[in-house]
Amino acid sequence: xxxxxxxxxxxxxxxxxxxxxxxxxxxxxxxxxxxxxxxxxxxxxxxxxxxxxxxxxxxxxxxxxxxxxxxxxxxxxxxxxxxxxxxxxxxxxxxxxxxxxxxxxxxxxxxxxxxxxxxxxxxxxxxxxxxxxxxxxxxxxxxxxxxxxxxxxxxxxxxxxxxxxxxxxxxxxxxxxxxxxxxxxxxxxxxxxxxxxxxxxxxxxxxxxxxxxxxxxxxxxxxxxxxxxxxxxxxxx
Numbered sequence: 446x447x448x449x450x451x452x453x454x455x456x457x458x459x460x461x462x463x464x465x466x467x468x469x470x471x472x473x474x475x476x477x478x479x480x481x482x483x484x485x486x487x488x489x490x491x492x493x494x495x496x497x498x499x500x501x502x503x504x505x506x507x508x509x510x511x512x513x514x515x516x517x518x519x520x521x522x523x524x525x526x527x528x529x530x531x532x533x534x535x536x537x538x539x540x541x542x543x544x545x546x547x548x549x550x551x552x553x554x555x556x557x558x559x560x561x562x563x564x565x566x567x568x569x570x571x572x573x574x575x576x577x578x579x580x581x582x583x584x585x586x587x588x589x590x591x592x593x594x595x596x597x598x599x600x601x602x603x604x605x606x607x608x609x610x611x612x613x614x615x616x617x618x619x620x621x622x623x624x625x626x627x628x629x630x631x632x633x634x635x636x637x638x639x640x641x642x643x644x645x646x647x648x649x650x651x652x653x654x655x656x657x658x659x660x661x662x663x664x665x666x667x668x669x670x671x672x673x674x675x676x677x678x679x680x681x682x
Contacts, residue, residue, distance in 0.1 A: 451496070457491055458488040478520075568674065571673075571674050617671065
């Protein structure tokens with residue numbers, strides 16, 4: 446419960462009580478921005494209020510100081526090209542510090558055998574396989590056709606197709622292992638509706654066939670991996 450409260454305080458402080466104007470001012474003035482120090486103070490106050498236990502002050506102080514250091518480093522190193530990546534690095538570091546401090550002050554011991562089970566490793570392997578490896582497999586399959594001619598003049602966001610494919614495969618996998626096949630059907634229907642306008646406008650049969658093949662392969666692989674995962678659980682349980 447304490448860990449959840451600490452994470453809750455972080456979410457409220459970083460996303461709900463930090464206006465965009467503060468973010469812009471911090472990016473411009475960096476360590477000279479009063480909003481940086483006010484932001485850290487808000488985090489500390491939130492931790493005291495949510496935990497409601499003065500004896501937790503060492504834990505709160507360490508999280509507050511580390512939050513300042515991480516934010517200060519991000520602002521110092523941040524450039525236009527690195528804003529996106531540093532945002533995620535910043536959040537990951539905050540969460541890692543929270544987990545480490547919680548473990549040191551509260552948990553003391555962690556049963557890794559209970560966390561890293563064969564089933565957990567299998568689940569992680571399946572999800573990882575459905576991301577970049579399957580994208581590369583599908584890209585290799587489609588080398589047979591020259592797709593660039595079909596999509597000429599119809600440019601999209603860079604790597605958007607790859608990320609959409611990864612997300613849809615992971616979602617299908619999750620729906621399959623949770624036995625929610627109706628959600629898989631809904632996802633296929635939703636994608637078909639969104640694609641219908643593009644296909645109707647293009648009036649290109651080859652492009653339609655390309656999208657259809659890609660969708661069927663992507664969904665098919667995700668469903669197959671989901672079924673294999675479910676079949677493997679009894680043998681490793």
